[in-house]
Amino acid sequence: MKHILVTGANGQLGQCLKVLAQSSEHSFTFLNSKELDVTNPNQITSVFKTQSYDFCINCAAYTAVDKAESEVNQAQSINAQGAKNLAEACKTFNTVLIHISTDFVFDGTKHISYIETDATNPLSVYGQTKLEAEQYIQEILERYYIIRTSWLYSEFGKNFVKRMLHLARNRDELNIVDNQIGTPTYAMDLAKVILKMIPTEVYYGLYHFSNQGVASWYDFAKVIFELTQTTIKVNPIPASSYPTPAERPHFSVLNKAKIVQNFNLEIPYWQESLKKCIKALF
Ligand SMILES: NC(=O)C1=CN([C@@H]2O[C@H](COP(=O)(O)OP(=O)(O)OC[C@H]3O[C@@H](n4cnc5c(N)ncnc54)[C@H](OP(=O)(O)O)[C@@H]3O)[C@@H](O)[C@H]2O)C=CC1
Numbered sequence: 001m002k003h004i005l006v007t008g009a010n011g012q013l014g015q016c017l018k019v020l021a022q023s024s025e026h027s028f029t030f031l032n033s034k035e036l037d038v039t040n041p042n043q044i045t046s047v048f049k050t051q052s053y054d055f056c057i058n059c060a061a062y063t064a065v066d067k068a069e070s071e072v073n074q075a076q077s078i079n080a081q082g083a084k085n086l087a088e089a090c091k092t093f094n095t096v097l098i099h100i101s102t103d104f105v106f107d108g109t110k111h112i113s114y115i116e117t118d119a120t121n122p123l124s125v126y127g128q129t130k131l132e133a134e135q136y137i138q139e140i141l142e143r144y145y146i147i148r149t150s151w152l153y154s155e156f157g158k159n160f161v162k163r164m165l166h167l168a169r170n171r172d173e174l175n176i177v178d179n180q181i182g183t184p185t186y187a188m189d190l191a192k193v194i195l196k197m198i199p200t201e202v203y204y205g206l207y208h209f210s211n212q213g214v215a216s217w218y219d220f221a222k223v224i225f226e227l228t229q230t231t232i233k234v235n236p237i238p239a240s241s242y243p244t245p246a247e248r249p250h251f252s253v254l255n256k257a258k259i260v261q262n263f264n265l266e267i268p269y270w271q272e273s274l275k276k277c278i279k280a281l282f
């Protein structure tokens with residue numbers, strides 16, 4: 001049995017981990033942003049002093065991609081400095097850090113799936129602060145897992161699936177970007193993989209994980225409405241017709257070969273996992 005600390009426990013990934021913790025052999029401590037503010041090194045130290053943790057899963061993040069363009073300091077402080085603070089505590093207290101990163105560290109100019117060693121070049125403040133976090137962790141720690149994932153959704157928190165269903169209540173028509181290509185990922189699938197990595201305690205390093213398959217946001221929206229039998233007209237539009245403060249990569253499909261091989265995974269296709277999430281929502 002391992003002792004596991006989870007930060008940012010009220011976010012969507014944190015809540016998925018809470019569900020899985022109920023049937024896990026491990027002992028979990030879930031702390032929300034008030035109980036453990038990752039920007040506060042003193043608070044982190046006092047939490048790590050209360051008991052010895054084998055693992056810390058960092059689910060704390062600033063994830064408002066567009067807002068981050070104007071709240072640079074806050075995004076930097078939570079995403080980059082917060083991860084650095086946790087990495088330092090993990091080093092002092094001999095804890096393995098499991099940190100979640102993003103496909104938005106890439107600029108999207110590649111045409112085949114991104115592997116872990118591909119060059120990064122974030123287009124947004126959010127992506128830049130998440131990349132800084134990766135760099136701090138790699139500098140400070142030897143025993144860490146960084147998992148880059150993409151387009152997370154779940155029955156919990158704020159995400160694209162819930163936003164589409166909410167918008168469809170008052171609209172007959174939606175325009176959705178069809179030239180940003182990635183892979184939607186069910187946060188519950190990511191949570192399961194994280195827990196599968198825990199007993200292994202080997203193969204530390206940087207990994208990519210998403211569901212299988214490829215989609216545009218338009219494809220994603222269409223399937224959300226099909227599965228929920230929502231009648232709405234969905235129009236494909238280029239990103240240039242949907243201006244946003246943050247630029248997003250045109251292509252950010254992640255290659256999962258490394259995580260599949262090292263942890264012997266079978267990854268579900270995104271449409272299959274979306275069905276499970278929709279079932280949990282209704
Ligand atoms: N959502 C997505 O599409 C993707 C997310 N990721 C990454 O996955 C991880 C999990 O994301 P997700 O669950 O969706 O994120 P959420 O936005 O759902 O949750 C983030 C959590 O972090 C908490 N938090 C914010 N500031 C602090 C702080 N200073 N100290 C402690 N906790 C804080 C928030 O708490 P509060 O609500 O109280 O502010 C919130 O509960 C993140 O690292 C994210 O970057 C990667 C790819 C895609």
Ligand SMILES: Cc1cn([C@H]2C[C@H](O)[C@@H](COP(=O)(O)OP(=O)(O)O[C@H]3O[C@@H](C)C(=O)[C@@H](O)[C@H]3O)O2)c(=O)[nH]c1=O
Pocket residue numbers: 063064065066102103104149150151152159160163174175176177180217239242244248
């Ligand atoms: C609401 C809406 C969005 N869009 C577009 C805008 C954008 O290009 C795309 C997705 O928009 P969102 O703002 O919902 O998603 P976004 O916040 O960009 O999602 C990202 O979040 C961060 C945290 C990550 O790490 C990424 O992997 C990714 O999941 O959909 C439309 O085209 N029409 C719409 O009506």
